[in-house]
Amino acid sequence: MSAFRLYEVFVRAHHAAGHQHVGSVRAAGDEEALLHARDLYTRRGEGESLWVVRADAVVASEPGARAALFAPAASKTYRHPTAFPLHRGVKNM
Numbered sequence: 455m456s457a458f459r460l461y462e463v464f465v466r467a468h469h470a471a472g473h474q475h476v477g478s479v480r481a482a483g484d485e486e487a488l489l490h491a492r493d494l495y496t497r498r499g500e501g502e503s504l505w506v507v508r509a510d511a512v513v514a515s516e517p518g519a520r521a522a523l524f525a526p527a528a529s530k531t532y533r534h535p536t537a538f539p540l541h542r543g544v545k546n547m
Contacts, residue, residue, distance in 0.1 A: 459508055461487040463495055466503040473505055484508075 458480040464473035476495045481487035487506040496504060515523050 457482055459483075459487075459510070461491070461506040462509050462512060463491040464505040464507070465495055465501040466505075467500060468502055473503065478509065479506070481506075 459482070461479050461481060461484075462475060463477050463479055465476050466473045479487055479490040479494060481490050484506065488504065491504055491506050495501070
């Protein structure tokens with residue numbers, strides 16, 4: 455069994471942007487993963503910030519749980535665009 459762990463890599467292109475998932479690396483530890491990620495995903499100076507996250511620390515939803523997680527809350531109508539009147543000039547929203 456290998457001592458290398460899988461890490462997910464996220465890069466932020468500039469200050470106003472969010473981090474985007476760009477790929478994965480395998481490394482023996484956190485600092486090594488950060489160095490590998492830097493070498494693989496920011497070779498041309500793209501990116502301002504770099505995150506590496508151990509893949510076994512990522513918590514993800516199951517595809518079958520989509521309805522429960524992403525269905526709009528019926529009791530919170532203010533979150534729906536239909537709760538607000540549209541301006542006369544607005545044709546579609």
